[in-house]
Amino acid sequence: MCPVEQYDKVGSHSTGNRRRAPAESATCSGCGLRRVCLPADLDVAETYRLDPIIRRGRPLRTGRALFHAGQRFEAIYAIRSGSVKTLALAPDGGTTVCGFHIPGDVLGLEGIAHNSYPLSAVALEPTRYCGIPYRALQGLSVTHRGLRDELPKILSRALVHSQDRTQLISAKRARARLAAFLADIARRRQRSRLSSMEFRLPMMRVEIASYLHLTIETVSRTLSELQEEAIVNVRGRDIRILDADSLAAAARGSSDDS
Amino acid sequence: MCPVEQYDKVGSHSTGNRRRAPAESATCSGCGLRRVCLPADLDVAETYRLDPIIRRGRPLRTGRALFHAGQRFEAIYAIRSGSVKTLALAPDGGTTVCGFHIPGDVLGLEGIAHNSYPLSAVALEPTRYCGIPYRALQGLSVTHRGLRDELPKILSRALVHSQDRTQLISAKRARARLAAFLADIARRRQRSRLSSMEFRLPMMRVEIASYLHLTIETVSRTLSELQEEAIVNVRGRDIRILDADSLAAAARGSSDDS
């Protein structure tokens, strides 16, 4: 049985339209996520050079950390299956969810700046990942042009994504924030070849609330509202997008739902 | 007359404590911002290599763009004096202020990802800058280890800063957001050797409001509130920090103002 499919399952009320996750592989060159992950723009020869330095850890269990805030920076990480949240320590001692990461995403890039991770990364479900030691990656960059150009690109992409997230949170209305959140998940799942119209959220309401800077009650109520409007079908963590256009419209903040 | 000092002046009610901006220079190696700008961690020899590729444009007039969203990406920019805001086009056609940038800051890094700038950068006051053509920078990276390692660091720092900004906006109370905003400006000005306890804001209230996702009225009222509590002195755009500890406490969201 394919472990990815397991994490990707939806409730019994759901029908059809399911897509299989790309096959995993012990090598980048054979990995289905190759085109969205670290080696996105590398040619075959360079992808082969990447393989030997990659460390594929055993699956991370739910709640376990890929790395902790403050820990010494040594590697960046790519998600192969499952999902991860990143957490920042709030000034009052609590934690805030800074991001959710799915297969193909690269994590830990913030560590490059100060040689330690400013965030913690915690698995939301059993999660497979690749560790890429940073020193070794720098080493390969000396001789390999493609790799040298790739790292700034990955970082720049992460920067754009971080700014997009700020825009997402900046949406005044809770409705627009939730809609944008769901649309973003769908888009990223599609990019990573996971089912995008129907999926199971790996995170709890309280984590969504933290991420969107809302309360858990508002998240719950707003999801119910989007369901009443027949834009999505919500049943616990199982989401089905019924009307992608209206969802996009809601994300833009327009109250119009044609 | 030193042009930097001109932009840095404060109203006539202010006294003492003023600091001179570091001297500008036609070269990185002679630039007072060397340690906070692109060549932060480079040694002298490598900084000399950087000099010939840098393009120092004529001062940008208020309201003029360093680059426009959508424009083809060719260079990253460093601010030498003055200040710049970055703008994103909101889905509804309006613009949102994404950031304020002061001397020593590096801009345009988001362009690396997709070969075009996703944001516009507009001068808030007469602003001097350095343009660093990206191709040329990549070229230098081939042979210069320090430069090769520097770009990912700069990008990672920008990523951390972007995430910090998200945290800043995430503060629920307007009071905490404004306090954090002022504290952040003071900190960055200090880093760039500009007066940090007393300064003139280069941006309008409406731009602060956009950046912090508040209304202009709330910004105005909250600044008045911080003034009533004798934490800062506000007179139009002139700011004097009277009690840095209370400001930091307010930024943390604590209502305690000891």
Add this chain to the structure above:
DNA sequence: CAGCTCACTTGATTTAGATCAAGTCTGATC
């Protein structure tokens, strides 16, 4: 220097979301 514009401030009212308070449902364990 008068008049004008536009940034900014201040006040009154409204409202979206937070908070407080019960619930219900689901999935794990025995």
Add this chain to the structure above:
DNA sequence: GATCAGACTTGATCTAAATCAAGTGAGCTG
């Protein structure tokens, strides 16, 4: 399959900030 804990939902108030509505004041132009 019964029990239980914790995730989730829903309802009733409360409140911080948005909105609506006048102001004031500083800087420019003629």
